[in-house]
Amino acid sequence: MNAETAMNFGKNIISVRDMDRKTIEHILLTAKKIEEMPQNKRMEIARGYTVASLFFEPSTRTMLSFDTAAKNLGCSVIGFSGTESTSVKKGETLADTIRMASAYSDLIVMRHPLEGASRRAADVSAVPIINAGDGANQHPTQTLLDLYTILKSKGTLDNLTIALAGDLKYGRTVHSLAYALSFFNNNKLLFVAPKALEMPNDLIAELDGKIETEEATITEALKSADILYMTRIQKERFLDPQEYEQLRGTYVLTKDMLENAKKGLKVMHPLPRVDEISTEVDSTENAIYFTQAKNGVPTRMALIAMLLGVLK
Amino acid sequence: MNTDNAPKDKLAITKIMFGTVIDHIPNKMSFKISSILNLQNSNGAIAVISSAKSKNMGKKDILKIEGRHLNSSELDKIALLAPGATINIIDDSKVISKTLLSTPAQVSGILKCFNPNCITNHEKTTTKFKTVSRAPLKIRCFYCERTFDEDILERMIK
């Protein structure tokens, strides 16, 4: 597999921690190339290859995106979503499920409720593994599609002010994005979060010296940010439903608020949203969250093609 | 040759013929190390010297274990809890080697991950932890990528 020599993280996509600037740029450039290809040519890229899609925990959105990516490359897709009717339910170990799936496929895409499951799968798999989410830990393809979206709308991944808003404590999406942005030059992160959901200290310590960070209010963020990355405040995180009710309304982005925003500000969101972005924002030129979701397909196509070794 | 690293005070500790002397252990840490090494079940003589005077450390502990040398995973465990300790291997009443322990860059199989949602706590896996910071000590699980501080480390040792 020639892809291994081209990429620094080896043959799997497990965590943003395994990546660097060069690797990310290479992946995003490949995504762009694929996106610009005519559909009939794309369908030839990985024709005859089989992708196993193992969703030990269902996630319709992510599964559909990977499924589309694989099929657009000409791959066939096998696998499962949810473990109800599988041998996993009968107590089969993760290691054995992976060994079995790697015998029938050329690449495995997996989502699992336990942290570290993809790394463990990579220990025993004969084929490349793409982590499509492992518990609260990592979801690297989300990070890459976020970066691809920023790159496409801003033309660069350097010299940007990116505001991360909402649940910064538990949101793995914002953790990985913050980490990935620190590989690039002269970026600044603004953290917009209620006290109870602030960025964890461990991560702040990890970012220290690599990227400038600052706490901000949503009003301040709107004035200076190039990107406002909104996240959902999840009800499941709160023991006290009253606390959730108090916090859920903390950040609601309305069309009025955008009037004072920095020129060219783009609003992103990993979706699904609840009520943190009012629907009237959807039609503004600031909103790019639906394009963002669509960018998942070329990004995942690039990763599948590179790991299969059919594109360098 | 003086093989005995104990301070010359009134504590009478006999020299050992064959065994291990762990010196420069942080004050009071020898009790934890004894329990990790399962010394309560040891056949040979054990001497725990705690709060001994030390020029450099103020107070230090010394542990003497008769009749055995330590294996590499035992040494890794001690190195995590007491970097800076010295291991004196005694044979025929002589110190045949002296090693200064430092925090290992990576340890394998000696710690249990403290994250209940980590795959290593659900499926038989050799755990791996990397040191991400030495002072204060912080280690990261190779699987779930969670970082753990020094204060929790003792409870993670298998």
Ligand SMILES: [Zn+2]
């Ligand atoms: Zn772990």
